[in-house]
Amino acid sequence: MTLKPFASGARLRRAAGALALGLGGLAWTGAAHADLFADNDARRAILQLRQEVAQLQADQQSQVKQLRNSLLDLSNQITQLQSEIAQLRGQQDTNTQQLNTALAKMQASQSALSQRLAPLEPVQVQIGGKNYNVQPAEKAAFEQALSTFRGGQFANATTQFQAFIAQYPTSPYQGDAKYWLGNSLFGQQRYRDAAAAFQDLIQSQPDAQRVPEAMLGLANCQLELREVKTARVTLQRLIKNYPQSEAAAAAHDRLAKLK
The missing domain is CATH 1.20.5 (Single alpha-helices involved in coiled-coils or other helix-helix interfaces)
Incomplete structure (x- = not known):
């Protein structure tokens, strides 16, 4: 196509x-x-x-x-x-x-x-320039007796010191207690008992501080009892044994008055 x-x-x-x-x-x-x-x-x-x-x-x-x-x-x-x-x-x-x-x-x-x-x-106390330990009751008993004596209560003081000496035979307060016992008896005009207390201290504690004063106290008791010769001997012995003590000075005065 x-x-x-x-x-x-x-x-x-x-x-x-x-x-x-x-x-x-x-x-x-x-x-x-x-x-x-x-x-x-x-x-x-x-x-x-x-x-x-x-x-x-x-x-x-x-x-x-x-x-x-x-x-x-x-x-x-x-x-x-x-x-x-x-x-x-x-x-x-x-x-x-x-x-x-x-x-x-x-x-x-x-x-x-x-x-x-x-x-x-025990408490410490000083007695005679020395320190001792004593029981509080012991210290209180001695101080109570001494306070009673200083209060003029000689009879009560005598009882208290005698009780203390019996209760605390080894206490360092013994010398002072016997001395103040003699003074308590002397204050009651119990001269023979006082002389016995002083003699006890002198013989039992010859080194105690209170011995010279105790001898003077003994001589005073002897004078009150009209034992003049015995008192003179005591005073002379005091002066000889403790010539520097105050008690010896008082003994010289006593002897001078006895002449």
Whole structure:
């Protein structure tokens, strides 16, 4: 079959136009597909980002929750420790009070014991320039007898000195007690008894401090008994044995009056 030239050209032009339209459609469809692919990637990225944000928020909430729980536990522990410290302080206060009470009772007991033992503990006294340890009752008995004598109650003093000498035979007060016993008897004008008391001191304790005075007292008793010669001998012996004593000076005066 033979085509006409005109008809063939028209057909060619129509075919070229169709081809151009087809190619244009194809170009538009490619661009549309490219845009569609880009939107999907963006959506996936956004979704992934949202998931990451959600996960981060969840992690933060979990961490905050754990932190709150830890703080709560710590707060509870602090409260418990404060309670235990308060209990310990209370126990310490109680123990301190009990200890103070026990110490106070112990001190009171020691004080009471010291008071009970005080009358039994020796005390130091000075007799004739020397220090001695005597029992409190011993000291009190001698001082009571001496006080009675100085009060002029010679009879009572005699009784007290005699009781003291019998009760405390080894007392360092023995010399003084015998001397004051002689003076108590002399004050009652019991000259022979007084002379015997003085003689007892002179013979039993020749080194006693009161011996010179006892010899003078003995001489006075002898003079009251009108034993002048015996009194003179006693005075002379006093001066000879104790020349530096005050009793010796008084003995010189007595002897001078006897001549």
